[in-house]
Amino acid sequence: MMRKKYKFDGKVSTIICKGAVLGGDFNAPDSARIDGEVKGGVVVKGLLILGEKAIVNGDIEAEAAMIGGTVNGNIKAKGKVQLMDTAKVMGDITTEVLVVDEKAVFNGRSTMSGEAPAEEKPAEEKQEEKKEPKKRGRKPAEPKEEVKEEAKEEAKEEAKAE
Template identity: 35%
Template sequence: MFNNKQDKIQMAQDITSSSNTIGKGTTINGDLETFGNIRIDGKVIGNIKTKSKLVLGNTSHIEGNVLSQNAEIEGEVKGVVEITELLILKPSAVVHGDIITNKLIVESGATFNGECKMGVSNKTIKIGEETANGQSNPKIEKAKAV
């Protein structure tokens, strides 16, 4: 399928440079996983996982856990937010749940209710991969609303 290492590298770059958008007025029930960037302006009831950047617009409403490399939050999240690099909470952001991140920027007006842990070691985000024993990775459990 792949002729050489360069083909594999090109395919990986294509996957991670993809962008996904969930528009205002859209509701999704279920978990989302992507290698590329994702912007959400609608409602997601389920967990979100991306190896790239997550942007939650000011009309977004998330009921579930978030795992991402980088994130900007303007909307509301009810669940654990785990970011491996940089998390930015915009003035309209509301987070009901714990935050785990390496770096955090909280702009004036943003609110969150929960614990915050910073300086976490680099965690590997696995998308659709299996563990060594052939079992799929356990899903992030859905957080209860606070």
């Protein structure tokens, strides 16, 4: 399966600066950086960069996201989501690739959408498989010649001692 890789061209078309508060949904036609606060959903058609002091109280949808601030909502991205050391996410994440830095806080569920999930077997079949041990084609290993010789010598010594 060929994966679509998101390529960031280094340009950010929309910026919500530190101290700015947006009361409502935010939509950007390209990449965006948020350093302020958004009280609503965020939809970005490119890369979303969420700064360390940024706060989003709503769901996020983007091609890819680098999260450094606080998100109280779900994140959905087609590409990679990276939670930086300063990130705090309270919600579920659905993405192809998820990277969580060491000190990031993530309370929610993650779903990796890169590969199709394996078909689940019904619970009854799973229990039946557990009951029947699998048989292996190998026979137990024969003891090495040295071990056999030692056992013979011990048996001879015991016979003499009697």
